[in-house]
Amino acid sequence: MKKLKQTLQNIKSVDLETMEAATARLDQLTKPKGSLGKLEKLAIKLTGIRSELYPSFKNKTHIVMAADHGVVEEGVSPCAQEITTQMVTNFLNQGAAINVLAKQVGAELKIVDIGMVDDLEAEALITKKIKNGTNNLAQTRAMTKKEAILALEVGIEVVEDAIKSGAEVIGIGEMGIGNTTPSSAIIAAITGAPIAEIVGFGSGLDAAGVKNKIEVIKTSLKLNKFDSDDGIDILAAVGGLEIAGMAGVILGAAANKVPVVMDGLISGAAALIAQKIEPEIVNYLIPSHISVEPGHKTIYKKLGLSPFLDLDMRLGEGTGAVLAMPFLDTSISILRDMATFAEAAVINPNA
Numbered sequence: 001m002k003k004l005k006q007t008l009q010n011i012k013s014v015d016l017e018t019m020e021a022a023t024a025r026l027d028q029l030t031k032p033k034g035s036l037g038k039l040e041k042l043a044i045k046l047t048g049i050r051s052e053l054y055p056s057f058k059n060k061t062h063i064v065m066a067a068d069h070g071v072v073e074e075g076v077s078p079c080a081q082e083i084t085t086q087m088v089t090n091f092l093n094q095g096a097a098i099n100v101l102a103k104q105v106g107a108e109l110k111i112v113d114i115g116m117v118d119d120l121e122a123e124a125l126i127t128k129k130i131k132n133g134t135n136n137l138a139q140t141r142a143m144t145k146k147e148a149i150l151a152l153e154v155g156i157e158v159v160e161d162a163i164k165s166g167a168e169v170i171g172i173g174e175m176g177i178g179n180t181t182p183s184s185a186i187i188a189a190i191t192g193a194p195i196a197e198i199v200g201f202g203s204g205l206d207a208a209g210v211k212n213k214i215e216v217i218k219t220s221l222k223l224n225k226f227d228s229d230d231g232i233d234i235l236a237a238v239g240g241l242e243i244a245g246m247a248g249v250i251l252g253a254a255a256n257k258v259p260v261v262m263d264g265l266i267s268g269a270a271a272l273i274a275q276k277i278e279p280e281i282v283n284y285l286i287p288s289h290i291s292v293e294p295g296h297k298t299i300y301k302k303l304g305l306s307p308f309l310d311l312d313m314r315l316g317e318g319t320g321a322v323l324a325m326p327f328l329d330t331s332i333s334i335l336r337d338m339a340t341f342a343e344a345a346v347i348n349p350n351a
Ligand SMILES: Cc1cc2ncn([C@H]3O[C@H](COP(=O)(O)O)[C@@H](O)[C@H]3O)c2cc1C
Pocket: 076, 077, 078, 079, 083, 087, 174, 175, 176, 177, 178, 179, 180, 181, 201, 202, 203, 204, 205, 315, 316, 317
């Protein structure tokens, strides 16, 4: 609890003065005002986070949190729970989509066991297990508040280590069979959106499976009472350990003035929890893509963010997050390297 408290105290508002300077420069560059759209908004946001006009995002780290979910016994996923362990092994052997995409953009990968059912031993795996999977949230609370806090603190620790090693931008992703169920429950709990509008087929449920998933989520929200103003209570009632870990990464990164690139539905649920705990974190969050999962747009709406990419993706692991990472460097190179109207001797249409 001490680590979490300290981290929350260290989260400060972003630097509005530097953002104004960035806006003024963007408006002097040789292009119609605002014509580079979201890239311009991104550059302005990043200067505010880093308190620097031309921050670097060359050193990229992507953190994948892995955990299991008791609720899979309700048939909410078409996939067997063992796939979590098999995929984490695949991550460690460089064979998954996230390995290929992270390598492509030059991001270092960190894989964290924060709550897998199986105990894997591997040098490259960061083992910070809170427990071997959550409880079945259709029967009882997913975890205790203490476990939720410990999982948040794992996220803070892992991201602080990455930042100490030089990370200038952090991506978040996850692996955990069944985790679109707690994610959808969190979205419903926080936004109040109708459950049937949020829930999707996850990794590939059929129509009957989606119907069952909706009922399981409704049951979990009725059964597990929580204080809807308390992000940690929501996390403990209907969340997941990897979701808590990612929320901790967001809080820890914000406390250190480092931007976090979100991924799909599950990282989005973590962002909603982090926002509930500390609303200021939204100013440190960078969206990436819009997932096929219907609840993802509800998340972006609640966060007030708009994604860059629409690639019909629905994988998770942080695949969308790493794909968006190069946009950070790109937006700053626009701000830094383009000529102004005065430098290029071009008539300024806005003057
Ligand atoms: C082989 C495989 C690799 C994955 N990588 C991410 N997920 C994604 O699917 C899971 C969530 O979907 P659901 O809630 O329907 O179980 C998570 O592990 C998520 O990361 C995968 C799923 C599978 C099958």
